[in-house]
Amino acid sequence: MTETAATTPENTFSPGGRRRHRKPRQNGAGTGFRRALVLALAVPAASGALAGPSAFAAQEGVGTTAKTHDLDADEQQMAKSLKTRILDQRLGSNVSGVVLDADSNTTVWGHHASTALMPASNAKLATSTAALTVLGPQHRFTTKVVYGHGTLTLVGGGDRTLTTAGLAELAKTASAGLKAAGRTTVKVTVDDSLFPEPTLAKGWSDGYYPDTVAPVRALVVDGHGVQDTSIDAGQVFVKQLAVHGVTVTGEVTRATARPTDVPVAQHKSAPLSNIVHTMLKHSDNDIAETLLRMTALGAGRPASFEGGTEVVRHVLSRVYGVSLHNFKLYDGSGLSRADRIPAATLAQILELPAQPRYAHTLGSVLDGLPVSGEAGSTLGPEYGRFDDANSKCAVGKVHAKTGTLTGAIALSGLTQGKDGKWKVFSFVENGATADPNAVKDAMDDLAATVNGCYL
Template sequence: MPRPRRTVRSGLRRSALGRPALRRACVVALVGVSALSLGAGTALATDATAGDQRIAHYLGTRFHPLTGQASGEVLDAASGRVVWSSGAGAQLMPASTTKIATAIAALTVLGPNHTERTRVVLKGRNLYLVGGADQHLTGDDVNALADAAATALKKQRHTSVTLYVDDSLFPHVQPTSPGWQPGYVPGEVSSISALQVFGHENVDSALYAGNVFRSRLATHGIGVQSGVLKRAKAPSTATQLVSHVSESLASEVERMLKDSVNDNAEGFARLTALAVHQPADWQGATRAVLATVARYHVPLTGVQLYDGSGLSRSDKMTARALASMAALTVDPRYQSVLKPVLVGFPVAGVDGTLGPAWGRFTTAPTKCAAGKIDAKTGTLTGAIALAGVTRNQQDGRWKAFAFLEEGGFNTTSARNLIDQWATTVEGCW
């Protein structure tokens, strides 16, 4: 059932959130594993499995950055035990792995069944297309709204209207997030708006949607004012003619993660902000996301976010925080809320941004892990990241991992290397 847009629903048991989501066991030297050389700075817990020992051994020999700096951490997801770690507290650019935090926060405060509503309302002869921050509103959806609105207008004997767009749910003019490069809008992301057409990046998303709507109305013989379309907030006394309800937040989050959609991530971050009574700008959004993630006891020391998508080159994340967030996705306590994050993770060598089209997990030595790793990718110029989960072949237990690398490297080579590290965690190589 649709829920009120601003209703705060965590879907989490208070007692569950009162306990650390990841209990970090004291790490002590493992007795009797002299045959395995451990990575620098890594000591295994006394209850480490054979799989843990193998991961620590091989990452100890394979974990070396191409250039610059790299960090990583592997956790036994169920216990929170650190399996292997190297520079896990280093502050590196997370790129689109930031979307993991955004997804967790949105699902937590809004709930997986949350929906957004786009409305068409009428006051006198003034018609308003009102955005509700539907993150997957398509051109077909806008056309369908116009078709239904035209029918409703004709029933009321309206043959001409003055059309306005109302995107007031989010601030119309938003300052660019620190660290966003020139050309990001509309090259990598649309202008952030509560009214936009999915798949169409524009400098003014709301006006684009309004023009699609206006053109469709005209095909039904409804006269609409010519010239530049204008913004106006719909009066509270306006009558709703028609509306369109989005898919569930769960399904929207899955699609956002699978294909790493920047527009969607920024929208979800702002909806999260509104749900916890923060302003729907980048400052309010990042405060809301981090505060919500902190409820799961994710270690956020060193984490700095300036957007919800990871486009900002000023964003800083640690492998420790990312691995901790990844582990939440397979924690039985939170499956009712966070399962869409796991489902949305691209599958190695299968789909999304880890699919064959990107050359991921298609050749030796990583091909053996195809279909066996679920992880979110992150790519910016000079920054590569991968964070997710996999069942280790040796012990059958979920391992959560995060790897980040930053420097002046060839992107394809860096991706291949980071995929090899993830394959090492899976255990087939």
């Protein structure tokens, strides 16, 4: 069997200089943990325990709340400004926020931080953390081609980043094998049985399909937003076979590969760390939902919304001690209007990758955060971010995940404050009636306030 592998650039963002004091439920997040997680989730009692709030929960903010006299002058000014600016009419009345001092694990400022609101795409932070923890940052997804009974079967392995170039390499290798065996005519089927038949998550509208998110299948090419990504990928594969002189008879159909089929080619994705980077930079819903299912499979659970979100809850609460108070998650992308995550919890999740002990596993979460003013990301000028008089001073200084749904806008990330200390922040609003662009401007102003450039 011939193997090809996709590659992408290495991660680069690492704030550094952080010290953490919160103790996790378990140490590390490697192969040993993944074996333990499979065992833990196999026990019904363990799964049932996930329904209740974490013992780390039930507080306004996270960590220790700093008294005013414990804050330096810059932090006092920031907290004073945020207290006023969180009441900006553009943000509406249903808004929450929190700012943590990253080094001391103290809450510098909070406003309804434990109130659970729709997080929109900020939910991808939870999905990324669980995927990297369960599968490992170097994990690669494999797409295979097998042969039997006159048929080539393209077998999906949950690689949402597979491209036509990857299929072309598979077709080239498969064609060479066929010709060596004296065959130039075959049938083609696709096997996407790794995932069950696509369904809607709780809180999803069928209007999401296929533009906002495609039905979640284990086989797709070039991120095509179509109803049946597997058949579509098979058709692209057929075209690539034709380039190499192989004739395909009949239409592409769906079938499960036989155990006796012979492997003839495989393609491996870039490492998971790079896929997470891409997913966060562009807030890719399809990658997020595929990762949720692959994470579930990696932990021995069904490749479903329910299986994936169960594992996310387990990883956050049992491995890292993140609060699940008022936490409700029904998908991997944050498209569900039933999702609820407090700003305090989002801030806790963002604290993790900067801790030295988790940097190797979760570092791509930090590196994947869009940067204020970064073209091509969801905080780029094409989205009108950090371009008003108050926030443009923070261009290049804020690393944050965006979140946007009708009636929900969120911004959670990190920035270095005026005092030189790194701050973790999260702001979430639901139900604001102002123009969404005006709401985003107000959010950017809050982030610039945390940075200290907007006084």
